[in-house]
Amino acid sequence: MRRALALLAVAVAACGGSEAAPSQTPSTTEKAAPEATTAGGGATNLAPEVAGARNDLDRAERDVAAAQADCAAACRALSSMERAAEHLCALDGGAECTRARERVEAARERVRAACGGCER
Amino acid sequence: MKPARVQLAALAVAAVVLAGGVLARCSRGEPRPTGDDAAVVDTELLAFLSLARAHHHEANLLEQDGDLPGAIAALRKIVDAPKPHPGERLPEEEEVLADTFARIADLELRNKDTDAARRDVESGLLHAPDPTYFRGHLLEVYGIVEEKRSDDLRDGGRSDEAEVARAHARTLLHQAVDIQERVIGRLLDAGADAGTR
Numbered sequence: 001m002r003r004a005l006a007l008l009a010v011a012v013a014a015c016g017g018s019e020a021a022p023s024q025t026p027s028t029t030e031k032a033a034p035e036a037t038t039a040g041g042g043a044t045n046l047a048p049e050v051a052g053a054r055n056d057l058d059r060a061e062r063d064v065a066a067a068q069a070d071c072a073a074a075c076r077a078l079s080s081m082e083r084a085a086e087h088l089c090a091l092d093g094g095a096e097c098t099r100a101r102e103r104v105e106a107a108r109e110r111v112r113a114a115c116g117g118c119e120r
Numbered sequence: 121m122k123p124a125r126v127q128l129a130a131l132a133v134a135a136v137v138l139a140g141g142v143l144a145r146c147s148r149g150e151p152r153p154t155g156d157d158a159a160v161v162d163t164e165l166l167a168f169l170s171l172a173r174a175h176h177h178e179a180n181l182l183e184q185d186g187d188l189p190g191a192i193a194a195l196r197k198i199v200d201a202p203k204p205h206p207g208e209r210l211p212e213e214e215e216v217l218a219d220t221f222a223r224i225a226d227l228e229l230r231n232k233d234t235d236a237a238r239r240d241v242e243s244g245l246l247h248a249p250d251p252t253y254f255r256g257h258l259l260e261v262y263g264i265v266e267e268k269r270s271d272d273l274r275d276g277g278r279s280d281e282a283e284v285a286r287a288h289a290r291t292l293l294h295q296a297v298d299i300q301e302r303v304i305g306r307l308l309d310a311g312a313d314a315g316t317r
Binding site for chain 1: 253256257259260263264267286289290293294296297300301303304305307308310
């Protein structure tokens, strides 16, 4: 359930993130930081390199979340592909089946390499 | 599947559908409604998505009790419900409908109503015209429906029709494999591209 909710949150965050992206470039953040300090009356005054690092961290966090969402979707597609190939082989155990199984195995390997496998 | 897993799977599907819709709209760069319109659009769509989730939960419980007709009836309330914006094709709504028709068809097949399963999977395909996971899943279910129909026809002594249904099943299952392979490729290629940026 946590994953499902996280996935939804990721989607919303990703959408918002893309819109907010222009304001998160290092140069604008560097300009914005002192203003935040003034307004906040003693809030953290971030050095440019710290602000840049924070942006990098935010970006990396978004990338990880997006990758998790892609892996969940890839696993779902792989399961469907496996079921379809299984039934195809039940109908025709010949060359068609062999080829379908090879494609499923290649897809499974691809998902395993990118995502570390799928939960069963 | 264990009951808890069924519920989790349904929640995951609901989240994926919602997330997919949000991302789809986002990626197309569609403007978000503003002001009073935004409230109306969000409320209507969210109400439909919430109703869909509630009926999927209801179907989970009925399915756990072995009440397949009850589960089908619960899911049919989603496809029969008033839609948020009649005449418009909202990605979120279309994905929910495609996914719901696929689940209805699967339950009907298990309930040994092959004709109903076939009708519903064909209805579902109208909501998933592009090569997405949802279309691939519907084609997978359709292939299984045709496989079963072929068996039924053969058992009834209608071997010519059985052979036609069997060939159709093979075509559909091939298409499902093709689409899901492309879906996986797209997803992982996009992830690899993001990682190199």
